[in-house]
Amino acid sequence: MRSGLRCTCWIAFALSAVSIVAPAHTVAELEMIARSAVVREVSMAAGLSLASFYATAVPLTDLEERAKSGSTAGIRLAARTAMDILSDPLQLLVEQPANDLKELAISGVTSDVRLDAARAYYIKIREALTAARLTADAEGSESEELALAAGEALSGFYTSFEVMPAAELMEQAVGGTTPGLRTAAGLALGTHLIRTSSLTEGEIVVKIMEHTIVHTELAEAYMLLLAHRWREGGGA
Amino acid sequence: MRIRRVLFICFLPLLVGAMLVAGQGYDEMPVDAKILPLGVRGMGWGDLEPGVRGGTFYLSAPGNPNRWNPMTATETSTTLYTNHIYHGMVYLNPVTGVIDPLLAKSWEISEEGRTIAFHLRRGLRWSDGEPFTAADVLFTFRDVILNEEITTVARDGLRLPDGTLPIIEKTDDYTVRVTTSSPFRPILSAMGQKILPKHKLEHLVHKLNPDVEPGTFDTALGLDMHLADIVGMGPYVPASFAPDQQVVFERNPYYYVYDAEGIQLPYFDRRVVLIVSSDDVTLLKFLNGEIDGYAPRTSDLPFLMGKAALRDFTVKLDPAVGTYGSSWIAFNQDIGLADGTDENKRTLYRDRTFRQAFAHLLDKEAMIESIFHGLALPQWSPLSFGSPFYAGRESYGGTLNETDAVVFEYDLDEASRLLDSIGVIDRGNDGWRDYEDGTRVVISLSTVSGLSDFEGMAVIISDRARLVGLDVRLAPGEANAVLTAMFTGSFDALILAFTGGNEPHSLGSLYTECGRLHFWRQSACDEPTEVDIAFSELFGEGVATLDAEEAFEIYAEIQRLAAEDAALIYTAYAAFRYAFYDYVGNAEMANPNGHATGHSGNACDFVFDRRLLP
Numbered sequence: 001m002r003s004g005l006r007c008t009c010w011i012a013f014a015l016s017a018v019s020i021v022a023p024a025h026t027v028a029e030l031e032m033i034a035r036s037a038v039v040r041e042v043s044m045a046a047g048l049s050l051a052s053f054y055a056t057a058v059p060l061t062d063l064e065e066r067a068k069s070g071s072t073a074g075i076r077l078a079a080r081t082a083m084d085i086l087s088d089p090l091q092l093l094v095e096q097p098a099n100d101l102k103e104l105a106i107s108g109v110t111s112d113v114r115l116d117a118a119r120a121y122y123i124k125i126r127e128a129l130t131a132a133r134l135t136a137d138a139e140g141s142e143s144e145e146l147a148l149a150a151g152e153a154l155s156g157f158y159t160s161f162e163v164m165p166a167a168e169l170m171e172q173a174v175g176g177t178t179p180g181l182r183t184a185a186g187l188a189l190g191t192h193l194i195r196t197s198s199l200t201e202g203e204i205v206v207k208i209m210e211h212t213i214v215h216t217e218l219a220e221a222y223m224l225l226l227a228h229r230w231r232e233g234g235g236a
Numbered sequence: 237m238r239i240r241r242v243l244f245i246c247f248l249p250l251l252v253g254a255m256l257v258a259g260q261g262y263d264e265m266p267v268d269a270k271i272l273p274l275g276v277r278g279m280g281w282g283d284l285e286p287g288v289r290g291g292t293f294y295l296s297a298p299g300n301p302n303r304w305n306p307m308t309a310t311e312t313s314t315t316l317y318t319n320h321i322y323h324g325m326v327y328l329n330p331v332t333g334v335i336d337p338l339l340a341k342s343w344e345i346s347e348e349g350r351t352i353a354f355h356l357r358r359g360l361r362w363s364d365g366e367p368f369t370a371a372d373v374l375f376t377f378r379d380v381i382l383n384e385e386i387t388t389v390a391r392d393g394l395r396l397p398d399g400t401l402p403i404i405e406k407t408d409d410y411t412v413r414v415t416t417s418s419p420f421r422p423i424l425s426a427m428g429q430k431i432l433p434k435h436k437l438e439h440l441v442h443k444l445n446p447d448v449e450p451g452t453f454d455t456a457l458g459l460d461m462h463l464a465d466i467v468g469m470g471p472y473v474p475a476s477f478a479p480d481q482q483v484v485f486e487r488n489p490y491y492y493v494y495d496a497e498g499i500q501l502p503y504f505d506r507r508v509v510l511i512v513s514s515d516d517v518t519l520l521k522f523l524n525g526e527i528d529g530y531a532p533r534t535s536d537l538p539f540l541m542g543k544a545a546l547r548d549f550t551v552k553l554d555p556a557v558g559t560y561g562s563s564w565i566a567f568n569q570d571i572g573l574a575d576g577t578d579e580n581k582r583t584l585y586r587d588r589t590f591r592q593a594f595a596h597l598l599d600k601e602a603m604i605e606s607i608f609h610g611l612a613l614p615q616w617s618p619l620s621f622g623s624p625f626y627a628g629r630e631s632y633g634g635t636l637n638e639t640d641a642v643v644f645e646y647d648l649d650e651a652s653r654l655l656d657s658i659g660v661i662d663r664g665n666d667g668w669r670d671y672e673d674g675t676r677v678v679i680s681l682s683t684v685s686g687l688s689d690f691e692g693m694a695v696i697i698s699d700r701a702r703l704v705g706l707d708v709r710l711a712p713g714e715a716n717a718v719l720t721a722m723f724t725g726s727f728d729a730l731i732l733a734f735t736g737g738n739e740p741h742s743l744g745s746l747y748t749e750c751g752r753l754h755f756w757r758q759s760a761c762d763e764p765t766e767v768d769i770a771f772s773e774l775f776g777e778g779v780a781t782l783d784a785e786e787a788f789e790i791y792a793e794i795q796r797l798a799a800e801d802a803a804l805i806y807t808a809y810a811a812f813r814y815a816f817y818d819y820v821g822n823a824e825m826a827n828p829n830g831h832a833t834g835h836s837g838n839a840c841d842f843v844f845d846r847r848l849l850p
């Protein structure tokens with residue numbers, strides 16, 4: 001009975017979301033979705049699609065405000081990504097020695113600082129990286145941010161030199177033993193879906209809703225696909 | 237006074253209008269304009285699409301230009317900039333890979349092959365609106381390149397084997413005749429040197445203006461020059477330069493190249509070159525969308541390919557297309573010659589059977605997989621894959637078939653057999669091979685430390701050599717020290733690379749006995765071997781024929797001879813890779829040949845911004 005109710009709710013959510021997003025090809029429509037979508041990942045997909053528009057059209061002070069206290073995850077993501085486009089923090093960080101970056105990734109004062117430093121660290125040492133090394137780091141590192149950044153870098157191996165089949169990506173995105181491993185598979189799955197999926201926008205939203213609470217990495221993979229569709233379709 | 241001011245105000249719009257017209261370019265397409273038949277089937281350009289004008293293309297460069305002078309600054313860090321500004325009479329077509337007309341619309345070669353008459357396009361203008369004529373070509377070649385008081389390596393490419401230089405004459409305002417002492421096939425590509433504006437530069441040449449000191453031209457077109465005075469025939473002119481930050485190029489209003497629909501090229505209004513010295517930052521700038529295209533390194537690829545679909549860019553990888561250049565291992569055949577030491581080693585390195593045995597130890601497949609992640613090609617020839625003279629082709633510029641490739645397969649048994657045959661065997665029963673006198677053969681293999689591709693290859697070579705009892709020890713060193721050792725003959729064994737090009741005659745400095753790059757046996761200039769003499773004869777024959785197919789056969793023979801002699805044993809070289817955002821039209825046709833006016837495989841005449849399409 002409970003599962004039946006849950007299923008009905010999902011469908012209701014899906015239908016309402018589809019009706020919202022179907023014609024989503026203009027900046028105004030994307031912004032409306034980013035502000036009002038019930039499902040976090042749908043809001044974020046709209047946010048990702050808005051970012052480049054925000055970077056060119058929204059004043060920096062407004063971006064800072066929206067990144068900090070935007071009303072939804074999508075608005076905050078749009079503003080944060082736009083700020084990164086305008087001034088990529090990694091470009092300054094990556095000029096520092098690798099050891100300093102690693103130290104900052106472990107003991108930086110905020111999670112954002114630690115994650116940026118961790119991302120810059122893996123860029124800095126990329127000539128020495130292998131899938132095995134990144135897997136080990138993603139399984140457990142000296143900070144959560146290092147593990148997460150290792151997972152992000154590992155996703156690139158999954159889509160290039162160490163190609164992982166979609167079924168395994170899905171399995172690892174759901175059942176990976178650490179957030180780093182799940183992130184690696186989730187991001188690579190997003191790439192795989194963009195390359196191969198023929199799902200309609202409505203079907204993508206349904207997929208997102210199926211996974212949004214329990215399997216965040218899967219939901220985010222479909223979120224990347226949805227954002228790609230919206231960018232492809234024009235709009236922002 | 238007041239009347240004057242009123243008149244001035246009244247006429248000001250007319251004056252401004254007149255000035256604008258002067259910079260607006262041709263009233264109509266010049267009769268002799270060069271047409272790129274983009275999208276027209278059957279002409280080699282069918283896979284490209286006509287674009288639209290507008291927008292800015294962003295790219296990066298690792299450093300500032302040294303100057304704006306294409307004759308006195310020929311390093312790639314500068315030509316990346318000057319290639320935007322200047323054109324030559326001929327160029328290497330980036331699509332077809334053959335020499336095509338550029339500022340010249342055609343040429344005729346005399347029957348005896350000593351004279352080429354170039355017919356220039358008529359009605360063209362420099363970027364400042366001055367007419368382009370044969371006087372500019374004559375100035376460039378006779379007063380600059382062939383002028384011994386001016387320092388330029390451009391002269392080397394025009395020098396014939398007998399030491400003479402061509403005679404360049406003007407037949408009329410649009411015809412230039414080039415005469416050589418004997419038929420010299422490379423003369424055609426050598427005439428692709430960038431043409432300079434006589435009206436802007438003649439006063440800087442002492443020969444033409446005794447009021448200036450000799451050598452004045454060497455420092456001409458420096459970075460302190462007013463950019464408006466830099467005038468060219470290329471697609472762009474520099475509009476601003478902020479050292480260590482960027483160079484902005486604006487379209488040349490008088491560019492003479494059009495698409496098939498009559499739209500004046502280039503399509504992009506501007507090209508902005510961001511000066512980024514760090515490879516790390518270049519990668520991040522691309523990922524952040526700050527540059528529109530770049531040539532990534534192998535280690536960049538996971539960071540790119542993982543994000544390509546998410547961020548709407550393409551990473552073009554073609555494992556079947558090698559980039560220009562060659563990577564090799566060499567043994568110093570003169571080792572100890574100067575001081576009478578190392579006779580065992582010198583004798584061994586001079587033995588072709590030893591070098592061939594070593595060639596069988598190169599596990600190129602492992603190198604390609606572990607170092608280049610599969611994105612490299614095994615090499616056997618000194619000539620780059622892209623050259624139309626590459627011996628792995630069916631014919632001149634033909635398809636690659638590798639029918640006549642001289643390949644020493646990775647084969648430990650064969651390597652052992654060959655080593656045994658020359659008496660390099662394990663005499664002490666310690667697992668290591670020895671010279672006849674019982675001392676162990678120890679090879680010190682050096683390369684530039686920090687160059688991970690070479691260090692990786694050296695590790696694999698050392699590892700495989702151990703399997704047959706050869707003691708190869710790695711000796712990485714600082715770049716300048718390694719290069720000094722290379723050119724002073726004070727190295728043992730070396731693994732490094734050369735850049736490459738299309739013209740096989742440039743290999744002459746490597747393989748002829750007195751060549752500047754014959755570094756592995758400098759004594760050959762006084763005591764040439766039979767192989768050295770054979771090379772010299774073949775290179776002489778190669779430049780003497782103007783028949784491309786005949787030349788192809790000669791250079792194929794040179795490549796086979798070089799491979800068999802194994803003085804340089806070729807390893808593997810990275811395949812073509814290029815990353816660009818999907819909104820860049822025609823970027824997918826990027827070609828490793830680049831373009832006379834492009835770089836990084838991105839041909840700047842015909843790329844365009846798809847987002848501007850109606």
